[in-house]
Amino acid sequence: MKSKLTCLLICFLLFACNNKNSLSFEPLSIATDSCENCTSVRIEIPQANGKTKISKTINAALEGEIIALLNFDEASNAQNLEEAKEAFLEDYKELNGKFPEESMPWEATIEGNITFENESIITIKLESYIYTGGAHGYGTNRFLNFDKLNGTELYQEDLFTDLEEFKTFAETLFRKQENIPAEGSINDTGFMFETELFYLPDNMGYTENGLLLFYESYEIASFADGPIILTIPYVEANTFLKYPRKL
Template sequence: MNNRFFCLLTLFFILSCETKEELTFEPLSISKKECQDCSFVTINVPKAIGNSKLANTINIAISEEIISWLSFNETGKANNIKEGIDAFITDYNELKNKYPEESMPWEATINGDIVFDNGQILTIQLESYLFTGGAHGINSVRFLNFNKLNATELYREELFTSKETFTSYAEEVFRTQEHIPAEANINSTGFMFETETFYLPENIGYTDDGLLLYYEPYEIASYADGPITLLLPYKEVNSYLKLAVTP
């Protein structure tokens, strides 16, 4: 009986140490430019160190997001960041061979930072600038949220106890912020919500100041309007969140 108790105590101690093991990061910096007038890619993002489930979950999520930004040819799928970079450069070179006088070099710049970590929730913000021709490049932002305790990525639908209830609350705050009367159409002041119905943005991230709703350019307004954001203090939204955040 004593031996069994000792074994259980030892196992508990081991599991506790593994749970408390701190997650650490190192910078991942990749740059590729083959010539002065060639397309180029520059990437600077955090990389989780180690082979834990959480580290692998984070690194895979970052890699997949970067690959999706760099992918223009749907016939092939890059398996890692290096392949994604090579595919980006190759797609431009193929275009240049077809239209040598009309093809300006492409550019991809992707940066990432840890913007929130309270021991339970970790949020990494990725920002990209992509130029693949046209009048201007495109800036994009992605928030990757993770539950550190169970080593999983938190997708938008998993953040709320009731997405519908939170959406109704967010619409009230949005209307107040943007001076849209409660009885007016959501697009009455110039926004471009599809079906003229308020909806949450694709990007929602935890920050030190509150839950950030981030609408990309083009998502609900013109490109000239830039991103539209709504910052909600945790004390106001904790009742809607599955994982409450202590302010």
């Protein structure tokens, strides 16, 4: 009897260990009613199921990012996605009331999808387009990385064993990709790095093809150039990663 109980306990512990980093998702969709020439909001993201630490962390991080994207008025007190949607609509109404002849309907489209997942890490990309007037809207991708085992969000300094060493390596690849001479200013071919020194983007994430570095429009180049992307294959990136991908 004792041996059976011991076996059951071991099986339970193994099952718990194997499932503490398991995740399942369901689609979450929030949108305004369809209306011609009206301000519109459409949000479609994966929502983590369950009450585990990692599920709560992922859902809170996605919600926080989206609320920030929709926050036109810094005084907004939106606490969730529905409130953020309504605040976006109200901000447009307020502006339209002041300048009705100049206010075009606003638009916010935000879509999320998982770009990478293994036993220890998961990356979710938020792709957004926000228009709040002017000549054009603003589109971007944001990558959120999470440690599944510890249930925490990972920031840039959490991804690398030596951030400065990786930056030096990434600069070499960036110069090669963009045909920038190895010697001289990083801005020699027209980029706009501040202080004329290479730096990593705030935005980077795991993908199936490698570690992706994403420079926003305006971050290091003109808007017309669009985002600048550098993807580093894991065979090269793994040396610097705290969470290397198995090859």
